[in-house]
Amino acid sequence: MRASIRKSFSGAYENTSTRIFLLLFGVLFFIPAVLFHLARRGGNEYNRRLREMKASIDVDALRAEVTGNIQKKLSYFKRSEAGLDGEVTRVLQARLDEEAKLKLARAFPLLKPFSFTQSVLELLDTTAGMLLYCTLGLPAVLFAALMTNAFVRYTFGRLLLVVFVVFGVTFLVFTILHFSPMDPAYNILGQLATAEQVEQFHKAYGLDQPYIVQLVESFKGIVTLNPGKSFLGSEDVITMIVNRLPITMELTFASLLLAVAIAVPTGMLSALKPYSILDYVVMLLALIGLSMPSFWMGLILIYNCSIKLGWFPVSFIQGDWRSYVMPVIVLGTGMMASVARTTRSSMLEVLGQDYIVTAKAKGLSRRKVIMRHALGNAMIPIVTIIGIQFGSMMSGATVVEKVFNINGLGNLLVDRQFVPDIPVVLAGVVYVAIAVSLVNLLVDLLYAFLDPRIKAKIKGY
Amino acid sequence: MTRQAILQKKTKTRRLKRYPELTAIGIGWGASACIGLLVLGGCFAGENGFVFGGMFVIALLYLGMAVLCLAVYQAARHSIAAGGGIPIFCRRLGWLMVASALCGNVFAAIAGFSIVKEKRSLEYNLCSYAILGNLLVLLITLLNLFKEYVARFFMVGIGLLLASVVLYVVALPLIERAQTPEQYRKLKPLAIILIASALLGNLFAAILGLVILMRIKNEGSARSIEWVDIVRRIYRNYMAVMGFFIITILIVLAITCGMTFDYEYAISIDYDNLLHPPSLAYPFGTDNTGLCVFTRIVYGAQISLAIGLVSTAVPIVVGGLLGAMAGYYSERLDNGIMRILDVVYAIPSTLLTIAIVAAFGANTVNLILALSISNIPIYARTMRAQVMTVSNSEFVEAARSCGRHEWQILILHIIPNSLAQIIVRASVSIGIAVLSTSSLSYLGLGVEPHIPEWGNILKVGSPYLETHPYLAIYPGLFIIVLVLAFNFLGDGLRDALDPKLK
Numbered sequence: 001m002r003a004s005i006r007k008s009f010s011g012a013y014e015n016t017s018t019r020i021f022l023l024l025f026g027v028l029f030f031i032p033a034v035l036f037h038l039a040r041r042g043g044n045e046y047n048r049r050l051r052e053m054k055a056s057i058d059v060d061a062l063r064a065e066v067t068g069n070i071q072k073k074l075s076y077f078k079r080s081e082a083g084l085d086g087e088v089t090r091v092l093q094a095r096l097d098e099e100a101k102l103k104l105a106r107a108f109p110l111l112k113p114f115s116f117t118q119s120v121l122e123l124l125d126t127t128a129g130m131l132l133y134c135t136l137g138l139p140a141v142l143f144a145a146l147m148t149n150a151f152v153r154y155t156f157g158r159l160l161l162v163v164f165v166v167f168g169v170t171f172l173v174f175t176i177l178h179f180s181p182m183d184p185a186y187n188i189l190g191q192l193a194t195a196e197q198v199e200q201f202h203k204a205y206g207l208d209q210p211y212i213v214q215l216v217e218s219f220k221g222i223v224t225l226n227p228g229k230s231f232l233g234s235e236d237v238i239t240m241i242v243n244r245l246p247i248t249m250e251l252t253f254a255s256l257l258l259a260v261a262i263a264v265p266t267g268m269l270s271a272l273k274p275y276s277i278l279d280y281v282v283m284l285l286a287l288i289g290l291s292m293p294s295f296w297m298g299l300i301l302i303y304n305c306s307i308k309l310g311w312f313p314v315s316f317i318q319g320d321w322r323s324y325v326m327p328v329i330v331l332g333t334g335m336m337a338s339v340a341r342t343t344r345s346s347m348l349e350v351l352g353q354d355y356i357v358t359a360k361a362k363g364l365s366r367r368k369v370i371m372r373h374a375l376g377n378a379m380i381p382i383v384t385i386i387g388i389q390f391g392s393m394m395s396g397a398t399v400v401e402k403v404f405n406i407n408g409l410g411n412l413l414v415d416r417q418f419v420p421d422i423p424v425v426l427a428g429v430v431y432v433a434i435a436v437s438l439v440n441l442l443v444d445l446l447y448a449f450l451d452p453r454i455k456a457k458i459k460g461y
Numbered sequence: 462m463t464r465q466a467i468l469q470k471k472t473k474t475r476r477l478k479r480y481p482e483l484t485a486i487g488i489g490w491g492a493s494a495c496i497g498l499l500v501l502g503g504c505f506a507g508e509n510g511f512v513f514g515g516m517f518v519i520a521l522l523y524l525g526m527a528v529l530c531l532a533v534y535q536a537a538r539h540s541i542a543a544g545g546g547i548p549i550f551c552r553r554l555g556w557l558m559v560a561s562a563l564c565g566n567v568f569a570a571i572a573g574f575s576i577v578k579e580k581r582s583l584e585y586n587l588c589s590y591a592i593l594g595n596l597l598v599l600l601i602t603l604l605n606l607f608k609e610y611v612a613r614f615f616m617v618g619i620g621l622l623l624a625s626v627v628l629y630v631v632a633l634p635l636i637e638r639a640q641t642p643e644q645y646r647k648l649k650p651l652a653i654i655l656i657a658s659a660l661l662g663n664l665f666a667a668i669l670g671l672v673i674l675m676r677i678k679n680e681g682s683a684r685s686i687e688w689v690d691i692v693r694r695i696y697r698n699y700m701a702v703m704g705f706f707i708i709t710i711l712i713v714l715a716i717t718c719g720m721t722f723d724y725e726y727a728i729s730i731d732y733d734n735l736l737h738p739p740s741l742a743y744p745f746g747t748d749n750t751g752l753c754v755f756t757r758i759v760y761g762a763q764i765s766l767a768i769g770l771v772s773t774a775v776p777i778v779v780g781g782l783l784g785a786m787a788g789y790y791s792e793r794l795d796n797g798i799m800r801i802l803d804v805v806y807a808i809p810s811t812l813l814t815i816a817i818v819a820a821f822g823a824n825t826v827n828l829i830l831a832l833s834i835s836n837i838p839i840y841a842r843t844m845r846a847q848v849m850t851v852s853n854s855e856f857v858e859a860a861r862s863c864g865r866h867e868w869q870i871l872i873l874h875i876i877p878n879s880l881a882q883i884i885v886r887a888s889v890s891i892g893i894a895v896l897s898t899s900s901l902s903y904l905g906l907g908v909e910p911h912i913p914e915w916g917n918i919l920k921v922g923s924p925y926l927e928t929h930p931y932l933a934i935y936p937g938l939f940i941i942v943l944v945l946a947f948n949f950l951g952d953g954l955r956d957a958l959d960p961k962l963k
Contacts, residue, residue, distance in 0.1 A: 077864045161803065168804030173816045180820035287952075291944035293896050295903050296919060296937035303926045303933075395811035399900050413812065414904055417819035425819050433807040440807075 005133070006124050008144040013117055017157050018147050026140025029133050030120075037119035046104075046114040053100040053107070059092075062099070066091050151448060154458045158444055162437045167219065169433040170426070174218050177422045178211060184231050187419050205231065205423075218426060227427040232416065237423045241409065241431060247318060248397050248408035249435070254324065255332035255393065256386070263336045264382065267343025272370070274348060282340065289337035294396050298330045298403035316406045323404075331400045335389050339382060346381040350374045380451050387443030391436045473542045480541060482575045483534065484699050489558065489572030490530030496566070497523030515741070519564060526561045526569045529554065533576070552577055565600050567593055567706075583693050584636045584669060590706055591655075591665035592629040595622055598713045602721045604755070607741040611723060618720030622713075625658045629666065636673070642680045648673050662713035664705070668692060694957035701953020707946035715763040726753040727760050727913045736929055745935040748921050754932060757913035758939055764825075764914045765943065768898045769891040772829045776836035777887055783837070784844030785879070789852055789871050799845070802838040810835035810897065811906075818906045828907045832894055843886055847879035854878075881958040885951055892947030899940050915940050 012022045023030055041047075067088050074081055104111065112118050123129035134141055147153045185201040186193060193201075202208045205228075206217060221227035227237045263286075270279040305326060306314040316323045350356065351374055359369045398410025405411075409428055416424045447454050477483060501520040533554050537547045558573025574589035575581065599622040605611050612618075632651055639645045652673035659667035675686050695701050731751030739746045745754040780802075787798040805813075814831035821827050851857065852875055860870045895915075901907035902916030903923075910917055915936045922932030 073864075161800070164800060165804050165807045168801070169807055172804060173808070176816050176820045182820070182822065287945060287948050288941065291892065291896070291941050291948055293899050293903075293916075293919075293937060293940050293944075295900055296933070296940065299919075299923055299926055299933050300937070303930055307927055391807070391809045395809040398811045398815075399904065402904055410811070413815050414906070417815045417906070420819035422819075425816060429808060429812045429816050432809060432812055436809060437807045 002124075002130065004148075005130070005141060005144075006121060008141075008148045009124065009133075010117055010121065012144040012147045013120075015147070015153070017160055018143075018153065022140050022144060022147075025143045026133070026137030029137030029140065032132070032136075033120050033123060034116075036123055037116050040119055041114070044114045046111050049104055049108060049111060050100055053103045054096060057096060057099055057103075059096070062095055063088065063092055066095060150458050154448065155445060158441050162434075162441055165437050166222070166430065166434055170219055170222050170430050171215065173426050173429050174215055177420065177426060178214065180420060182420060184419050184422065188231055205229075221423075222427065222430055228423045230416070230424045231421045232419055232424075237427045240412065240424065241427060244407060244409045244412050245431065247406060248394075248401070248410060251324070251327055251331060251400065251406070251408065252390075252393050252397055254328045255335060256390070258328055259332040259335035259339055260386070262332075263339035264343050267340040268347055268370075268375075268378075270340075271344045271347035271351065274344075279344075283344065286337040286340045289333045290341075292333065294330050294334065295399050295403045297333060298326065298400060301326045301330065302404075316404050318407070327400050327404045327406060330403070331393065331396050334396060335386075335393055338385055338389055342381055342385040343378065347374065347378045350378045353377075376450065380447070383443055383446055383450060387440050390439045394432055394436060476541050476544070477538065480537070480547065481697065481699075482547065482572075483537060483541075485575040486530055486534045486537065486572040488699065489569045490527045490534055492568035493523050493530060493561075493566055494527035496568075497521075497527055522561070522564050523566060526558065526566055529557065530569055530572055533558075537576075547576065547579075552579070562593055562596055563600075565597060567597055582637075583689070583696065584672060585633070586696055587665050587669040587672065587692075588629055588633045588636060590702070590709075591663050591669060592626060592633070594663050594665060594706060594709045594713060595626045595629065595661070597710055598622060598717065599626060601714065602717065604741070604744055605721060605723075608723070608726070608753075609742070612721055614720040618717050621661060621720075622717065625661055625663065625666075628654065628658055632669075636669075645673075645680065646677055649677055652677075660716075662709065662716040664709045664712065691954075691957045695953045698953040698956060700949045701957075704946035704949030704953065707942060708950065711762045711943060711946075712766060714759055715766050718759045718763065722756050722759050724756075724760065726756040728752065728911070736925070736932075738929075739931060746929065746931050748918075748932055749925065750921075752913075754918065754922075754935060757918050758915065758936055760913045761915040761918060761936070762939070762943070764908060764912060765895045765898060765940075768825065768829055768832070768908075769894040772832035772836065772894045772898075773887050773891045775829070775833040776840050777883060779833070780837040780840030781844045781876070781883060784841035785848050785871060785876055787841065788845035788848030789867075789875060795845075798841070802841050805834060806838035808835070811901070811904075814901055814906055823906050823909070825908050825912070828898065828901060832897055836890060836894075839890075840883060840886070843882050844876075844879060847882055848875055851875050851878050885955045885958060888947055888954055889951035892944040892951070895940065895947070896944055 009022075012018045067084075070084060070087055070091065071081070074084070124133060147156065183198070185198045185207075189197050189201060199208070206214060209217070218227070225238055229235065230237050230240065266282055270276075270282045273279055302314060305311045311322075312326050313320065313323045316327070356369060356373060359373045360366075364372075394410075397408060398414060400406070401408040401411040402414060409432065413425055413428045416428075448458055449455075497520050500516055500523060504514075504516045504520060533551045537551050540546065540548050540551075555573040555575075555577035558569045559577065561573070562570035570593055571589075574586075574593075578585065599619070602619060602622065605615065632655060635651060636648065639648055652670040655666045655670035655673070659670065672689055672692070675689060679686065695705070729752075731747070734743070734747045734751040736749055737743050737747040737751075743753050743755060745758065747753055748757075783798050783802065787795040808816075810832065813835050814828065817827055817831045817834075848871075857870060857874055860874050861867075865873075898907055898914065899916030899919065902910075902914050903920050905920075908914040908917060910920075918936040919933055922929070922936065925932050
């Protein structure tokens with residue numbers, strides 16, 4: 001128990017991303033610990049011995065050696081000797097420290113370097129210190145215990161990144177919108193608005209505040225899910241987004257499913273029979289799918305399937321499955337194409353590996369070789385490409401929503417950018433970015449399960 | 462199937478594989494037949510039923526060429542499968558196929574050029590594509606003669622194009638005849654003229670000139686030049702060269718259209734010609750303000766290519782440098798740069814464009830800015846990964862032990878060796894930029910609506926989908942063809958730069 005608490009502390013403290021949280025959670029314990037550490041600094045044995053060792057080294061001999069080396073190097077490269085002294089001092093200092101440490105380690109192999117970790121560990125060795133840590137620093141103890149698990153630590157680090165990205169995106173988009181030369185007040189009140197009216201508008205939306213105050217307000221709004229009211233119509237931004245985000249997400253995920261369901265088997269088939277007619281046709285279709293502008297494809301589908309053939313309704317009706325068909329196909333095409341191409345190439349690569357030859361050689365049936373040995377490993381790049389493409393699908397959704405006139409988030413943003421309706425655009429972009437980051441986080445975690453190499457790497461942290 | 466039969470089949474496939482001409486002829490007859498049938502269909506699609514005219518003659522020419530190619534294809538296949546080569550009469554018939562370039566049948570012409578000669582050098586291939594490229598642009602430009610009036614410098618443009626075609630035709634035998642280094646050295650002025658002629662946009666001519674200069678410079682030594690080898694390897698991939706060919710044609714069109722296409726047809730409203738169906742004067746019809754869609758598409762190529770190139774070049778430089786620094790220097794710098802780029806990476810490109818356009822308004826400069834910024838993280842990541850691999854190589858150690866500065870090692874040794882992936886990505890991402898540009902213009906977030914950009918043309922055409930579908934179909938096809946060309950080129954480049962990947 002005691003040993004594991006010690007170990008979890010030093011593990012969490014050594015990792016830079018968890019250290020600050022450890023200190024934060026156990027602040028009540030760490031303040032006395034710091035005092036203990038400071039009190040011990042002067043009479044510490046390690047530092048005292050190190051000083052002794054340093055004093056025992058023959059500095060002049062070392063200096064002569066270092067100077068000789070540097071001069072030799074400079075003359076070999078035909079450089080001038082300007083700045084020689086500075087470099088000699090620098091190298092000498094480093095050599096001195098190095099030699100002293102080496103000597104110390106040789107003379108007293110058990111002496112540990114003096115550091116805050118060392119002090120705390122020594123404190124934990126005493127029963128009083130341990131009790132103090134387990135009571136005052138209980139949150140820190142629990143946190144450190146949690147972080148001993150490699151996957152939890154990895155997930156925690158990735159989550160921190162997502163939080164950073166959210167703040168970064170908010171900062172970036174807010175700054176872009178803040179320094180806009182356009183004044184939304186005139187667009188909403190009309191060009192003939194008086195100066196007082198404009199001022200009143202600015203005051204109502206806090207636009208007269210300094211940049212920093214507005215930025216902090218925006219952060220607060222985004223985090224507390226209350227980004228304020230829209231300029232146009234003075235609606236609650238969060239209600240607008242909550243009303244429209246689901247349909248965008250439905251579209252995106254439906255397209256994603258369709259794309260994966262079609263592209264993975266097709267890509268595999270074409271990898272199993274490379275350079276056959278089927279392969280050429282599938283890959284040509286995939287390339288055409290990649291090269292087709294989605295809005296054009298949408299228009300052509302509307303023209304042929306809705307207007308000419310009457311299969312699907314021309315305008316989008318929420319809840320009617322028939323009106324989802326065309327947007328989902330259009331949005332899924334690009335994804336389908338890239339997933340099919342990735343599946344083919346990664347499958348081909350895996351099939352050429354030695355372990356597949358081994359599996360074949362030991363007499364496994366073709367099906368078993370493919371299902372058990374090839375597919376799992378081939379999935380790794382496919383999962384990557386899905387994560388990478390998710391962002392561009394959210395981009396594509398904007399276009400598709402415009403073409404099919406779907407009341408989604410993208411449609412809203414495009415309509416409101418003309419104002420510019422800063423709260424709506426800011427919140428919309430930031431929440432979509434959060435969604436994209438979360439999907440990418442999910443993909444990264446999925447990796448850990450799929451790829452034993454990455455699993456090993458995570459554990460090795 | 463017996464063992465014998467399998468063996469026979471394998472021998473046959475192996476023999477057929479030795480002749481890349483067969484692919485060219487196969488595609489030649491297929492494409493000619495498709496185009497011929499499409500044009501033939503067009504003859505019957507008019508309101509008055511079948512019309513006997515120029516269209517019908519062209520359809521017959523294409524179909525005839527398809528039959529000829531098919532016959533040659535079968536004859537050659539049989540002869541090769543039986544263990545012989547391509548019969549001499551097939552090679553002679555190749556000249557007839559080359560002649561079909563005069564009616565715009567590029568596919569048959571390429572097949573012809575590849576079959577008339579048994580041993581084709583790289584220079585021969587480059588030169589034949591250069592001829593076909595400028596000839597095709599010349600033919601497209603000549604369509605302007607059917608209009609009421611032509612541009613002021615029309616004759617100058619036509620003259621330049623014609624001169625360049627004649628130059629390439631003359632250059633072909635000259636280059637072929639040069640065998641000894643002596644003769645080769647005499648080609649130097651020709652090479653310089655070829656490079657100068659590439660000012661019209663013919664990339665094949667430029668590469669041809671450079672290849673000749675390189676050979677003169679390295680004459681005698683057996684060492685191969687890497688990029689020449691890469692060009693040679695690309696030539697093994699028919700579709701990649703085709704992609705490059707299409708890109709070249711569009712570049713030549715984009716450069717010469719200022720002289721040969723009257724901009725008036727693209728921007729000044731003509732109330733007498735509203736919604737004119739396709740005809741010889743207006744090959745793709747006119748839109749609701751009487752503008753010639755064909756002229757607009759040609760000028761649109763200029764804008765699309767320019768935006769694509771700039772919005773790829775900027776992130777390559779910025780992202781490449783950032784990625785190289787992140788991958789080479791300390792871990793702290795790496796973390797700093799990559800975390801900031803993660804922020805940009807998390808915003809989908811369209812949404813970033815919306816934010817930028819909302820702040821600064823919709824115009825071409827802001828569009829390029831938005832596209833460039835959203836591309837930076839991708840290049841930075843690619844470059845970083847490459848630099849990390851390369852910086853562990855021995856030659857980097859060697860450079861360091863020779864006392865090179867760190868930044869010199871980075872710029873002179875590591876970056877040049879990490880570019881392969883970037884080049885492949887760049888070719889694909891120009892295509893993506895063209896797609897994004899048209900999508901954003903369609904949404905009203907891109908190029909100003911009065912400029913004839915492909916997305917804008919489509920936007921004008923889309924309300925007339927029901928009555929005049931051709932207004933939306935043609936610009937869309939052009940976008941597909943251009944992006945497809947870049948994708949094919951990208952695939953070819955990937956295979957050529959890294960044979961391992963195939």
